[in-house]
Amino acid sequence: MMKNRFTAALLATALLMSGGVAIAEEESFTQWWFSPWRHKEVQPVANKVWNEECGSCHLAYQPGLLPTKSWEKLLTETALADHFGDDASLDAETLKEVRDYALANAADKSYHKRSRKIALATETGDAPLRISDVRYIKRKHHELPEKMIKGNKDVKSLSHCNKCHTKAEGGNYDNDTVSIPNYPDWKD
């Protein structure tokens, strides 16, 4: 009996350890493991400068939506001067703050499930510059017809996560919180 229990405990430990392979620090592995809080979504933004500077033209995307290597490319002086055809330049100090924040909270630094999925999907290959280019995100939307995105005057683009994901500002992208403007019955 004792021996069996011991084996079970040993195995349980092995299982616990295996879950955390290759994830770096946001909180430590043990903090995450023993935390009762949900980590299914994406870490919400908790930085005022980020919200202000990156939320003026579009949703202030959570850093956990892209891996470190993507933020490294996106958040430089030259890259921001031509940010998808727009000028999103920042002064040196603000840029440092924003960049440090993104790098510290990138997908590959997070234990949140969607971030882990994004980190895995971007592990190999070139760093995507768009969240909507990440395999995981693409796959999640492949069934949506164009008329609901591009042809939808209240959406226009998949980049506007918050038009359909009603809780996107809080980092929640769950299916259960989706509501597509002008297509209340999109599920059919």
Add this chain to the structure above:
Amino acid sequence: MKGIESICIAAMCMAMLSGTAAAQDQTIDLPNLSSEYVKDKESFRLAANDPNILKEKSETAPAATQAEYESPLFTGSKVHQYLGIATVAAAAGTFLTHFHPCEAPNCGAQPPRKTNGLHANMGKATALLALATVASGVISHWDDFHTEDGISDPDNQHVLLGVTGAVLMAYAINKSARSTVPTNHAAVAELGALTMVTAIKLTW
């Protein structure tokens, strides 16, 4: 004997898990649906859609109306979530109501084996809930697991561990339910429950 059995199972599971790292490096050359349908769709690109959209002021005020959105109480994935939690609760209840028959030489006559007591019934309920959880997961989260993502994918791990846990528990419960003499089934059942809890944690 029992010890050896569970050690074998443990070894099997560990072997499975230790393959984790290696498996990532190889792409398994199976045709899979997901790679078929992930074709580049231009509609994914805002730039390709309407370059001026972000510069325009939006006439509507979506933020206000969107904030009121309440997600429905019952959805497929919530049913799966509730069933999973119920399974763990039932497993805990089963554990707490267990008892050990007297096995020493001077025990005397033992009462007949109870296959209908609280512990036995909770055990059966646990097995049913575990199977229902697996079924509901398959139905409501079908698009969350893909072989191409490999074994390090949290959803794939959730599926593997969840199914393994359910099977281990069902095996242990079935073994005891069909036996006319007391059986050692605790270790396998507990292992199953822990495996299922691990599965939940990974995608919680």
